[in-house]
Amino acid sequence: MNGLRQLVDADGTALLDRVRYISSVSGGSWASVLYTYLPDSISDDEFFTPYYAPSKLALDSQPAGGMNVSVMP
Secondary structure, rough: HHHHOOOOOOOOHHHHHHHOOOOOOOOOOHHHHHHHHOOOOOOHHHHHHOOOOHHHHHEEEEOOEEEEEOOOO
């Protein structure tokens, strides 16, 4: 959803602002429900984390076998 906020059409409207329905499954449903019922007192800028282009993300292995995503400069 944050990525859709970054994409704008020819008249400058974010694509997320044009979305009428959100369909989600599993863990994505948690984010969708929170966004769907977001109070008017909280702006999208406050709700979403900063956007990082996919090309700026790197997957790092952690010693315990877990994964960590970091942002490259």
